[in-house]
Amino acid sequence: MKKVINLIYSILPVLLFTAVMTGCEKSDNEPSTKGARSVMMQNIAANVEYIQSIESETTYNLCEGIEITDLSCTYMRTPTRMIIAVIDLSKNITVTASSPDNKTSGITGLQTIPEQAMSAENAGSKVWLAINGGEFNSTEAKGLFYKDGVAIKETAEKGYDNCVVVTRDGKVRICSVSEFLVLKKQAVHTIGGKQRLMEDGNIGAFMADDNTMAQQARTFVGTNMDASKFYIFVVEGSTPEYSTGIRLRDAMLICQGAGCYQAMNLSDGIYTTLAIREETASGVVFNTLNRLSQTAPQKVLNGLMITEKQ
Numbered sequence: 001m002k003k004v005i006n007l008i009y010s011i012l013p014v015l016l017f018t019a020v021m022t023g024c025e026k027s028d029n030e031p032s033t034k035g036a037r038s039v040m041m042q043n044i045a046a047n048v049e050y051i052q053s054i055e056s057e058t059t060y061n062l063c064e065g066i067e068i069t070d071l072s073c074t075y076m077r078t079p080t081r082m083i084i085a086v087i088d089l090s091k092n093i094t095v096t097a098s099s100p101d102n103k104t105s106g107i108t109g110l111q112t113i114p115e116q117a118m119s120a121e122n123a124g125s126k127v128w129l130a131i132n133g134g135e136f137n138s139t140e141a142k143g144l145f146y147k148d149g150v151a152i153k154e155t156a157e158k159g160y161d162n163c164v165v166v167t168r169d170g171k172v173r174i175c176s177v178s179e180f181l182v183l184k185k186q187a188v189h190t191i192g193g194k195q196r197l198m199e200d201g202n203i204g205a206f207m208a209d210d211n212t213m214a215q216q217a218r219t220f221v222g223t224n225m226d227a228s229k230f231y232i233f234v235v236e237g238s239t240p241e242y243s244t245g246i247r248l249r250d251a252m253l254i255c256q257g258a259g260c261y262q263a264m265n266l267s268d269g270i271y272t273t274l275a276i277r278e279e280t281a282s283g284v285v286f287n288t289l290n291r292l293s294q295t296a297p298q299k300v301l302n303g304l305m306i307t308e309k310q
Contacts, residue, residue: 038069040084040258047257048250050076062276063128065091066306070289072243075250076215080235081243083274083290084258085129087230087306095164095172095230096120097147097189098130098303104150107139110299113273114286117305121284126308130286131232132219132273133191133302134160134266141301143192144180156192162264163192164221164304172230174223174262191266191304197252198222198263204252212248217272220251221304222260231260232304234274236290243291266304273297 034045035054045051057071065088072081087093098116100107102123111119117130134143143160145153156163156177163180165173166189173183180190195212196204197220206212217237223230233254237245246254248265255263275286275297288297 034073040086041069041071043259044254044257045073048075048253050247050250052077063093065089065093066128068276068289075244075246078215078240078244079242080215080246081291082236082246082254083234085232085274085306086258087232089170089172089228089230092309093128093306094170094309095166095189096125096305096307097133097145097166097191098305099147099152100301104147104152107152107301109139110136110301112297112299113303114275114288114297116300116303117275117277117286118284120305120307121286125305125310127286127305128277128308129232129306130273130275131234131304132267132271132298132300133304134193135271136301139301141192143194144177144190145192145302146187146190147302149188151187153192160192160194162194162196163190164264164266165190170309172223172227174221174264191302193221193264193266194268195248195265196263197248197255197265198260201225201261203256204263206248211268214245215247216245216268217243217270218246218248218251218268219266219272219274220255220263221266222255222258222263224259225261227262229259230306231255231258231263232274233258234272234290236272238270239291271298271300273300273303 033042036042036045052074054073059069067086069084100111102119117127141153142157167186195206236243
């Protein structure tokens with residue numbers, strides 16, 4: 001009996017060591033979620049090397065078909081906040097363009113995104129969410145700009161070679177300006193953008209420069225393979241103690257991780273704005289969800305809105 005007990009005690013440490021090593025080996029082979037909770041964020045975290053950890057992640061439905069994920073993470077060892085809206089286009093919502101005073105001609109000034117959303121609301125649209133559009137010179141877009149079937153800007157400057165297009169059949173596409181020419185007669189809303197982040201499921205190509213390699217605020221959008229979902233990404237920047245922004249290369253990897261098949265960069269820097277609808281006792285208001293580097297939203301030429309279908 002004594003020999004049996006001695007044998008058990010001699011084997012037990014070996015068994016414990018094997019179990020621990022097996023457990024460690026399994027853990028090492030599994031991708032780290034870095035603190036991400038949702039499947040989408042776990043995929044993004046695994047896809048972006050420079051996201052070290054996710055400190056907070058909140059997901060909620062703004063309305064049926066709009067899911068918002070608001071998160072804070074450590075990116076390149078600095079704090080960064082990102083807001084992702086996933087739009088289910090099979091629901092009673094669609095993508096439209098916004099403009100100052102809801103105009104399609106005679107635009108002589110700029111408006112903030114909350115103001116543009118309110119202008120559309122006052123004109124009869126039910127607006128749920130709005131973001132800044134493409135970049136501009138004075139009151140002229142640098143890229144394409146169509147609203148309500150009216151061509152406001154039909155040409156694109158160099159470097160503004162991509163666009164979001166909503167056609168008469170209600171479909172949303174992200175394509176190049178040359179591809180847009182095929183859709184031109186069907187275009188209802190079009191907002192021009194900058195670099196292609198995803199093209200047919202592949203990471204886009206871009207020139208590395210001070211802008212693309214800088215950590216800064218960015219607004220970018222994407223669609224999945226069958227364009228049944230529209231993705232909005234807003235990354236805050238320019239406030240080092242709170243959020244420093246991201247590089248363009250990692251914006252591409254974020255889109256890929258989220259499941260985008262097509263994606264493009266809309267704008268960078270201080271114009272980055274995301275406003276959402278809130279119904280109060282005194283009426284509808286549009287609150288800016290992201291923290292701004294300025295004290296108030298910047299005035300812009302155009303934007304993209306998620307509205308109820310009419």
